[in-house]
Amino acid sequence: MREELIEKTRWAHETLNEQYGVQDLYERKDPMRELIRTILSHRTTYVNEMTAYRTMMERFGTWEGVRDAPLNELIDAIKTANYPDVKASYIKAVLMAIIQERGEANIDFLHELTTEEAMRWLNRLPGVGPKTATLLLLFEFHKPVLPVDTHVHRVTQRVGLIGPKVSAEKAHTLLLSYLPPAAETLYNFHKHFFWHGQRVCTWYEPKCPACVLQSRCDYFQTGQTAKLSSTPQKATRLS
Known part of the structure; x- marks a missing residue:
């Protein structure tokens, strides 16, 4: 099971690299x-x-x-x-x-x-x-760590890279263990999943037809999109 998750995580990472382009991890000053x-x-x-x-x-x-x-x-x-x-x-x-x-x-x-x-x-x-x-x-320091914010947590959970009950705090360590310990790789993983959560895999009405991860996304494959679209929307604060 772990090997399958590693393979799927790296596939998702490479797919989003192609979608958004590899970003340079540039030097910061302060x-x-x-x-x-x-x-x-x-x-x-x-x-x-x-x-x-x-x-x-x-x-x-x-x-x-x-x-x-x-x-x-x-x-x-x-x-x-x-x-x-x-x-x-x-x-x-x-x-x-x-x-x-x-x-x-x-x-x-x-x-x-x-x-x-x-x-x-x-x-x-x-x-x-x-x-x-x-x-x-x-x-700032180009250390090989992986930040998991709200967007990264939501997208990796929906795709099925982490379980539905895995907290964002635990996901920092779990997702890191699936990826090469290279700062540039981890930077691109974070940036691309962050952008994907902002632009495509949004909290309400995710744009699944436009998603390049659709073919292997647990959320899409199990019909969660249909359930969500049939539920009346209400205002909520993103976590």
Whole structure:
């Protein structure tokens, strides 16, 4: 069974590579900025995330300024991001922990750590879980990890690469074990499944006729599309 899942996962990955084109894993310059932006991005649109980040930095100027800002003022600065009260508390706690341990708001040292050491260090930070840690380590440090967000989780579950009860947290490790441990491969897997979830395999009314994974998709083959289309729609918040 495991060999079949490995083969299917790699087939799906290669199929989406052809659909979307292989993306270069380019060098980024500011891991600290990306850590805070990733915290801001949870359940928030890109535009609102960027607005919150820009307003925060314009208002407080430096990481030390953000750390020392009154909580209510930081909440107001990032109010375009969903759950600003929660995120503001996490951001202040993260900055306090990093500056206290490292003497400055800088996490470039993660380049020198093994993937396992870097994951353990990031996961000790307040509010930082597998999704934030893997996004940062893959995009900024090119470590061989696999971020699983809402879109990646939904598409891999529907196609049948992971079981219906596998959580997003467990999927990080499970899907990673099916793929070559190469940062560029994992980057493309994440980006392509993310895009596919946004554009084709959407939460309501997935565009199955246009899907290049249709021929081996459990969701489509078992008639789930028909069941979904016959169910009255109601407003929902994506997880």
